[in-house]
Amino acid sequence: MSLNVVEICAGAGGQALGLEQAGFEHELAVELDANACRTLRENRPSWKVAEGDVADPEVWNPADYEGVSLLAGGVPCPPFTIAGKQLGATDERDLFAWAVELAATVQPRALLxxxxxxxxxxxxxxxxxxxxxxxxxxxxxxxxxxxxASDYSVPQLRPRFVLVALRAEDAPYFTWPEPSDAPPSVGETLLNAMAADGWEGAAAWARKANRIAPTIVGGSKKHGGADLGPTRAKRAWAELGVDALGVADNPPQPGDRFTVGPKLTAEMVALIQGWKPGSWKFSGRKTAKYRQIGNAFPPPVAAAVGHSIRRALEHDGLPTERVPAEHDPIYKVLRTAADFLTRHQIERAIGTTLEASELERRISLLSRDFDLQVRNGNGPVEYKLGSFRAFLGQQGHLRNELFQANRSRIS
Known part of the structure; x- marks a missing residue:
């Protein structure tokens, strides 16, 4: 079966390479960053790459790709990252809800x-x-x-939250990929790269670097140059014998001595992200390369998920009923209510007693992403859920204005 994919926010191609390994052919890759676009074009000259704001209709026309096998993407992370403000739907970089809405136009068989x-x-x-x-x-x-990521032979702690959606006729054949072999250590992964220029300490260093790495942090254009993460991550790198205060231009040289250990090159970081040695070239200067690599979806993880989606689209195996988990019953009750609801009405609908403080906390969380009305008159407090505040493609949405104002700093 021939399967094709349109990828949005494609970055430097980590997800793209993994999906290619799973048997998907790229119809289009859309990416904002010029260096990442050059990386994609240099590594896969046959791919069509559209450069610019993925939500700009002048960059590409989603309707041209109606019926594609897979719509995939790694939309910007800052709206949700624990280290950030978690602005979610009110962050101008949030494209997650827009990408879901895009499925209505593209109508792919699967979404990743x-x-x-x-x-x-x-x-x-x-x-x-x-x-x-x-x-x-x-x-x-x-x-x-x-x-x-470490469950799929990637030598680092890199949790990724993944959404897969398939049409009702294909979903019963989908199963999440099973973990593969245990990942190699940092030392095993980087020994040859550390010794590439003749550094005599490479073997001893590799023996010390006998665990997997902390999560590679790509950073953004809003911050400074390349380094390997916050203070806690730097301590973890130091225990592995790696100086995390920056990224090196070259591997260590003969005679080099280090207080903590050598710095990693961008190419070494790519190995920790799951790229094979010499398999992918990255465009731009050192910091640009590092950001592309650090922000990528590791190719082995993308390949594992891609294979699972492919098997589902081919109806490979026995079907199993897929019942989506319920993430927020309070939201579901408020969303379907025609009028305001009191706490007791919400409790009856969800079948659970709630402390007033707990309901207020959860209502407060909802109010950050949705317009939510609270009515407090003579009787009990009442709640009504309004519209979703996220960007869904609206021309007049505040996202467009903020995006243009901050474009040079968005990555």
Missing amino acids: LENVRGLSMPRFAGYRQHVLDRLAELNYIGEWKLLQ
Whole structure:
């Protein structure tokens, strides 16, 4: 079976390469960053690459790709990252809900979107529930799952929160990929690269670097140059004998001595992300390369998920009923209510007693992504859910203005 894919927010091609390995042919890759676009073109000259804001109709026309096998993407992470403000639907970089809405136009057989672990947190329960409900309206069955890159032979701690949705006729054949062999250590992964220029200490260093790496942090244009993460991550790197205060231009040289250990090159970081040695070239200067690599979806993880989607589209195996998990029952009750609801009415609908403080906390979380009315008159407090505040493609949405104002700093 010939399967094709349109990929949005394609970055430097980590997900693209993994999906290619799973048997998907790229119809189009859309990406904002010029260096990442050059990387895609240099590595796969036959791919069509559209450069610019993925939500700009002048960059590409989604209707031209109606019926594609797979719509995939790694939409921006900052709206959900634990280290950030978690602005979610009100962050101008949030394209997750827009990407889900895109399925209504493209009508792919399957949808694959990945993001950071923060999206799996209680803060975004209502957001996740909205996504699943919207997919159901479009005749897709969606599932979220937190995948650990280290379960797929990637030598680092890199949790990724993944959404897969398939049409109702294909979804019963989908199963999440099983973990593969244990990943190699950092030392095993980087020994040859560390010794490439003749550094005598490479073997001893590799023996010390006998664990997997902390999560590679790509960073953004809003911050400074390349380094390997916050203070806690730097301590973990130091225990592996790696100086995380920056990225090196070259491997260590003969005679080099280090207080903590050598810095990694961008090429070494790519190995930790799961690229094979010499298999992919990255365009731009050192910091640009590092950001492309650090922000990527590791190719082995993308390949594993891609193979699972391919098997589902081919109806390979025995079908199993897929029942999406419920992420936020309070959201579901409020969403379907025609009028305001009191706490007791919400409790009866969800079948659970709630402390007033707990309901207020969950209502407060919902109010960050949805317009939510609270009525407090002479009787009990009442609640009514309004519209989703996320960008869904509206021309007059504040996202467009903020995006243009901050474009040079968005990555």
